[in-house]
Amino acid sequence: MTNSIDTANYLSQRLKTSGWHILSTIGLGLAAVVLAFFGQQFLADARPLFPVIEQNYALWQTGYVAVLLLMGVLWVVAMSQRVKLFRDCQQRIAKQRLLDDEREERAQHALMVKMERERLRVEAEPVPFSKRNSRGSKFDY
Incomplete structure (x- = not known):
């Protein structure tokens, strides 16, 4: 049971x-858009101001783009990886819950089977001779 709880905690923290x-990643993307703008x-x-930029402005502009x-x-690649990881965590949490x-159903079923066997064993237990006939007989000493 602890292993299941540890796994659930790990997956929720990972999610x-x-x-x-x-x-x-979205914040960094927005910052990049502002920087691009x-x-x-x-x-x-x-x-x-800078003669190097003035001389090769087209090259600088092409490099910037x-x-x-x-x-x-x-x-986009980083965002797709993050989303895949998020979906993977969600799927693993759902599978862990299932x-x-x-496991809970199997444990309950095993307990019910055990109780039923115990009940049948008690019912099938032979009744002691002294409890079969509670009336005394003439040979009771």
């Missing part, structure tokens, strides 16, 4: 943790 991971403007504003696309792909219910 909660994966939920927080999903929320943090303002980053392009910041790059354009930094163009006259490529990094944003890479971050987007990585975010197993616990089945």
Whole structure:
């Protein structure tokens, strides 16, 4: 029974943790969207300040977009992994509950069978000779 309780606690903690991971991944994605939105403007504003950006602005802009696309792909992959882990935890918790219910049913069934056997054994037990005929006979000494 303790093993079942430990497993249930582990799975519920894992489910909660994966939920927080999903929320943090969403938060990081929103931060990346804000960075993408303002980053392009910041790059354009930094163009006259830094001669390196001014000389190769198209290259910098292409690199920035490529990094944003890479971050987007990585975010989608991370999000899908987090969601898969969350669903896996939910399925494992449901299976654990089904197993616990089945174990409980088997234990109740075994107890009922044991009680029935005990009842049949008591009923089938032979009655002692002295209790068969409670009246005395002429040979009672």
